Amino acid sequence: xxxxxxxxxxxxxxxxxxxxxxxxxxxxxxxxxxxxxxxxxxxxxxxxxxxxxxxxxxxxxxxxxxxxxxxxxxxxxxxxxxxxxxxxxxxxxxxxxxxxxxxxxxxxxxxxxxxxxxxxxxxxxxxxxxxxxxxxxxxxxxxxxxxxxxxxxxxxxxxxxxxxxxxxxxxxxxxxxxxxxxxxxxxxxxxxxxxxxxxxxxxxxxxxxxxxxxxxxxxxxx
Amino acid sequence: xxxxxxxxxxxxxxxxxxxxxxxxxxxxxxxxxxxxxxxxxxxxxxxxxxxxxxxxxxxxxxxxxxxxxxxxxxxxxxxxxxxxxxxxxxxxxxxxxxxxxxxxxxxxxxxxxxxxxxxxxxxxxxxxxxxxxxxxxxxxxxxxxxxxxxxxxxxxxxxxxxxxxxxxxxxxxxxxxxxxxxxxxxxxxxxxxxxxxxxxxxxxxxxxxxxxxxxxxxxxxx
DNA sequence: CGGCCGCTTCTTGCATGCAAGGTTGTATGC
DNA sequence: GCATACAACCTTGCATGCAAGAAGCGGCCG
Numbered sequence: 161x162x163x164x165x166x167x168x169x170x171x172x173x174x175x176x177x178x179x180x181x182x183x184x185x186x187x188x189x190x191x192x193x194x195x196x197x198x199x200x201x202x203x204x205x206x207x208x209x210x211x212x213x214x215x216x217x218x219x220x221x222x223x224x225x226x227x228x229x230x231x232x233x234x235x236x237x238x239x240x241x242x243x244x245x246x247x248x249x250x251x252x253x254x255x256x257x258x259x260x261x262x263x264x265x266x267x268x269x270x271x272x273x274x275x276x277x278x279x280x281x282x283x284x285x286x287x288x289x290x291x292x293x294x295x296x297x298x299x300x301x302x303x304x305x306x307x308x309x310x311x312x313x314x315x316x317x318x319x320x321x322x323x324x325x326x327x328x329x330x331x332x333x334x335x336x337x338x339x340x341x342x343x344x345x346x347x348x349x350x351x352x353x354x355x356x357x358x359x360x361x362x363x364x365x366x367x368x369x370x371x372x373x374x375x376x377x378x379x380x381x382x
Numbered sequence: 383x384x385x386x387x388x389x390x391x392x393x394x395x396x397x398x399x400x401x402x403x404x405x406x407x408x409x410x411x412x413x414x415x416x417x418x419x420x421x422x423x424x425x426x427x428x429x430x431x432x433x434x435x436x437x438x439x440x441x442x443x444x445x446x447x448x449x450x451x452x453x454x455x456x457x458x459x460x461x462x463x464x465x466x467x468x469x470x471x472x473x474x475x476x477x478x479x480x481x482x483x484x485x486x487x488x489x490x491x492x493x494x495x496x497x498x499x500x501x502x503x504x505x506x507x508x509x510x511x512x513x514x515x516x517x518x519x520x521x522x523x524x525x526x527x528x529x530x531x532x533x534x535x536x537x538x539x540x541x542x543x544x545x546x547x548x549x550x551x552x553x554x555x556x557x558x559x560x561x562x563x564x565x566x567x568x569x570x571x572x573x574x575x576x577x578x579x580x581x582x583x584x585x586x587x588x589x590x591x592x593x594x595x596x597x598x599x600x601x602x603x604x
Numbered sequence: 605c606g607g608c609c610g611c612t613t614c615t616t617g618c619a620t621g622c623a624a625g626g627t628t629g630t631a632t633g634c
Numbered sequence: 635g636c637a638t639a640c641a642a643c644c645t646t647g648c649a650t651g652c653a654a655g656a657a658g659c660g661g662c663c664g
Contacts, residue, residue, distance in 0.1 A: 167618065191645070202619045207646085208433055215437050217536065224625050224646050239531045246472035246534075250464050309461045311544075312468075314439065315537050322533075389648065413615070424649045429616085446616050446655050 167201050171209035180325045186231035249361045251307035256355035269306040273349035284338035393431035402547045408453035471583045473529035478577035491528040495571035506560035
């Protein structure tokens with residue numbers, strides 16, 4: 161019944177997950193045959209997976225050597241934050257447009273954000289940082305998606321991947337501060353719903369930094 | 383002497399060029415064997431090219447049917463402009479940072495932008511719209527590149543590809559207006575060099591629309 | 605005349621074979 | 635002891651083979 165996923169996809173998912181989770185450490189030299197054997201596949205699907213991952217800049221293929229896991233570049237965290245700010249702000253700006261279709265989109269978005277915030281209340285109360293991180297990602301992505309810009313939406317997804325790669329390992333404590341983030345989410349939701357793009361950007365900037373610091377565990381001395 | 387490019391790369395370049403140039407029209411159903419035969423290659427490198435192009439959302443692979451050229455979505459032009467505004471503004475904002483390394487980057491950028499503007503003068507005088515479009519792309523990309531955000535830079539490159547796909551075909555006339563664009567470039571260059579991110583954004587918005595209209599030939603009447 | 609079933613043909617998914625290129629380790633000459 | 639050349643090994647790049655799945659066409663039956 162359950163159609164088993166194509167081999168190429170399994171290979172892609174498996175390798176990507178190992179990279180993002182750090183199970184394949186940066187700098188590691190991977191061999192197609194090796195990975196193929198581990199996954200009980202032939203070289204072909206693994207080769208295809210490597211190609212895709214190279215396109216995402218997670219692997220670097222060296223012609224007759226193998227594939228190295230590219231390390232997280234020095235200011236990747238700051239880069240991601242910058243781009244997220246830019247894209248989310250652009251989304252809010254577009255959503256603030258007077259066009260009726262955007263008003264409807266704001267309506268739908270408001271509902272979804274509200275639901276997500278409620279869900280986050282639960283995760284915060286349960287001190288479940290991991291579940292919170294996922295819901296947090298969904299929250300922000302929902303805003304970008306709602307703006308209807310497919311290009312921005314796709315790119316934003318790759319940013320989320322990379323961010324995941326950085327947050328694992330440093331599971332940053334301080335779950336007691338999660339409720340603050342939810343409150344900020346509610347404020348962001350209100351602003352984007354009202355169509356106040358300027359205030360949204362302002363609130364977003366401090367929120368992104370707070371989230372970043374918190375999830376990375378730099379939330380202020382020990 | 384000249385090492386011939388790998389087959390996979392040739393296939394990728396060839397197919398991508400045909401898609402972006404419109405030689406493979408949207409909706410066309412491509413077969414690997416067919417393309418492979420045309421390029422005098424085996425199916426393998428063509429298959430790999432298809433995979434990469436699917437990752438770029440230029441092809442859609444249908445499991446055992448073939449690959450269809452994805453049509454340009456309805457508001458892709460507006461989407462591209464929105465994202466370009468967002469990314470270039472973010473780049474200018476970062477470049478405006480006080481950090482010494484950014485001051486040096488602004489310095490280098492200023493020189494490059496100046497050189498490109500001069501080159502554009504030549505293309506404008508020669509009424510060479512195509513060459514101008516290329517130099518225009520380089521100009522804007524240089525700003526993003528200078529900001530040092532690798533993520534933004536890579537994404538920006540894919541936007542340029544897609545923009546190319548839209549501008550061909552409508553080689554929009556009115557080359558007599560090109561000098562105006564160069565003047566705007568010089569102003570943008572000055573603003574980003576001075577570190578005035580706000581004024582840059584404002585100038586950028588109108589400039590992007592002007593360029594867009596001009597290159598797409600919607601520059602008013604006829 | 606209309607609908608359905610099966611066959612033929614096309615497509616890709618994946619495995620494997622082969623060869624070229626690169627790296628490493630060793631042995632030899634100095 | 636050091637440098638160099640050679641050989642063995644390991645890697646991928648690409649071609650091809652084979653089979654599974656999808657679509658379209660023809661014929662047959664109702």
